Amino acid sequence: MIASRSPIFSLFILINIFVSTPLYASIYDVDQNDIEDALTDGLLILRHEFGIDGANLTDGALAPNAALTNPESIASYINDRSLLFDLDGNRSNDALTDGLLLLRYLFGLSGDSLIQDALGPGATRNNYAEIKAHIDLSNQREFKSIKRGITYGMGGGQPALSMDDLGVLSGGLKWWYNWRRTPNNSIESSYSKDGFDFVPMAWGRNFSDAEIRSFLNGHPHVKYLLGFNEPNFQSQANMTPAEAAAEWPRLEAIAQEYGLKLVSPAVNFSPGGVDIPGTEDDGSPWAYLDAFFEECDGCQVDYIAVHGYMRSANAFKAYVEKFERYGKPIWVTEWAAIDGGGAPNLQSQMSFLSDTTRWLESNDSVFRYSWFIARSRQGYGQAPFNDILMDNGTLSPLGEIYTSIPSNDYPYIPEEIIEAEGAHQIQGFVYDQVPAGQTEDFSQSEVSITSQNNSAYVEYKIYIEFAGNYHLNLRLSSLxxxxxxxxxxxxxxWSLNLWNTTSGDPWKTFSSDGVFLDKGNHVVRVYSDGEFAFNWFKISKTSIN
Structure with missing residues (x-):
């Protein structure tokens, strides 16, 4: 039997997480092999800024396990981040300044050695500290979360995941899986362009070792392999703990051959049809894993996979915490509010997703998590209202929330629209769907949040690179x-007297006079002594009104 949770296990989990993953992705990892390297990434950027393209761009400049290898895709990746590659801040990308600065940085130079004779005319970042701060900020802002993912299946007639779908998910999450060995053919060669990871799965005992190896041979950047899907369910992989343990060496052989980390069989509360020796509680996910580890003593299992469908956010959190007993980082590979108490509505699903996603993001025991599901068999607008995507390349209101929630160290910056639902902290608000057209002045989001009491608040972490006067702009509605x-x-x-805005256009944009903001990190809190609805927030050099 596995020991219960202890401080030693908690420390072990933290060590596993921090050793095995960076806190955030690097935008300067151009070939997407998870390593910043001067002789690959630095050379690719320098060549691109010199105007070199085609095979001459990539020849001799790709790491052996590069995920992004197509010259056009690499050029597109760099172009999409042109402002971030402008290291000296003069609104121009130049090989002899920005390219040289980045190459020196990737070679490990610092201080005056970094900037000597490498600053362009009109540079606004004039020393090492300012350039290093820009690099760190750019890396922090590449993804809202590197833990967050999505499940995407094609059973029940759903269309294949498309590049348009990945486009609207880009930046909001990092990875996905589809219960299969490979992604669908239409995106297999291009999904890495937006920094996504695909994680293959050995679904059950009949998985093809050869097909997994074939995929890995063509995708040497893959780092993880998911184990069996709900083997404690007769309707899923349907394997006893002994049967799962007997098949596990096949996964170990693949993992050792390709340098992969293995994720345990994914378990959930089950109807109990799969026999677990030594217990009458065949529906317990912990009883299943305990028996699996007894049968598979010494096997390579690097992470624990968990599924959960309870309706209570607090019950879900307590459930996930119980898997810390195994002393391994946790992957929550399916979760949504579905089971118990009748069908949820969209508003309750929004609140559940918001609460649990923020908790998973801040929980150091959780290594990765993926919402169930991108597109359901029922379709968007039908219970249980858990779809992240609607039509091709279109987020659902639930998807807008899921992709907006930031990690704890993700900072917002001036001149960007900050969706209200993208708060770092939120207390005492409910989610609503805004009628189409009422927020199209700036925001693409049709989600708002509404305070429920006078103790409600939202907080946003922001970073000001250049001290000065700024305006605060908020899109609000009040009853x-x-x-x-x-x-x-x-x-x-800033204090603002709100009034009943329901006559005519119920949404109005309010802008403050100029307020001085120092350079550095700040926390902005928005709250009121009465009920109000909030759609977006922006810090700008000029007033929107």
């Missing part, structure tokens, strides 16, 4: 007359 306040680092920055 009452009340006072809305905006605090900066626990100090009141």
């Amino acid at each position: 009452t007359t009340n006072t809305l306040k905006v605090d900066l680092n626990n100090r009141n920055l």
Whole structure:
């Protein structure tokens, strides 16, 4: 039997997580092999900024396990991030300045050695500290989360995942799986362009070793292999713990051959049809894993995979925490509010996703997580309202929330629209769907949040690179007359008298006078002494009104 949770196990989990993954992805890892390297990534960027393209761009400049190898895709990747590759901040990308600065940085130079004779005319970043801060900020902002993923299946007539779908998910999540060995053919050669990882799965005992090896031979950047899908369910992989353990060496052989980490069989509460020796509780996911580990003593299992479908966010959190007993980082590879208490509605699913996603993101025991599901068999707009995507390349309201939630160290910056639902902290709000057309002035989101009491608040972490006067702009709707306040680092920055905006256009954009913001990291809190709805927030050099 596995020992219960202890401080030693918790420390072990933290060590596993921090040794095995960076805190955030690097945008300067151009060939997407998870390593910044001067002789590959630096050379690719320098060649591109010199105007070199085609095979001459990539010849001799790709790492052996590069995920992005097509010259056009690499050029597109760099072009899409042109502002971030402008290291000296003069609004121009130049090989002899920005390219040289980045090459020196990737070679490990710092201080004056980095910037000597490498700053362009009009540079706004003039020393090593400013350039290093820009590099760190750019890396932090490449993905809202590198833990977050999605499940995507094609059973039941759903269309294949498309590059348009990945486009709207880009930046909001990092990875996906589809219960199969490979992604669908239409995106297999191009999904790495937006920085996505695909994780293959050996679904059950009849998986093809040869097909997995074939995929890995063509995709040397793959790092993980998912084990059997719900083997404690007769309707899924349907394997006793002993049967799963007997097949596990096949996965180990693949993992050792390709340098992969293995994720355990994914378990959930089951109807109990699969026999677990030594217990009458055949429906227990822990009883199944305990028996599996007894049968597979010494096997390579690097992570624990968990599924959960309870309706209560608190019950879900307590459930996931119980898997810490195994002393391994956790992958929550399926979860949504589905089981128990009748069908959920869209609003309750929004609140559940928001609460649990923020918890998973901040939980150091959780290595990765993926919502169930991108597109359901029922279709968007049908219970249980868990679709992340609607039509091709279109996020559902639930998807807007899922892709907006930031990691704890993700900073917002001036001049970007910050969706209200993308708060770092949110307390006392419910989610609503805004009628189409009412927020199209700036935001593409049709989701708003509405305060429920006078203790409700939202917080956003922001980074100001250049100190100066800025305007605060908020898109609001109010049913009452009340006072809305905006605090900066626990100090009141702006108080706004709201009134009933329901006549005519119920949504209005309010802008502050100029307020001085120092350079550095800040926390903005928005709250009120009455009910209000909130759609988006922006810090800008000029007033929107």
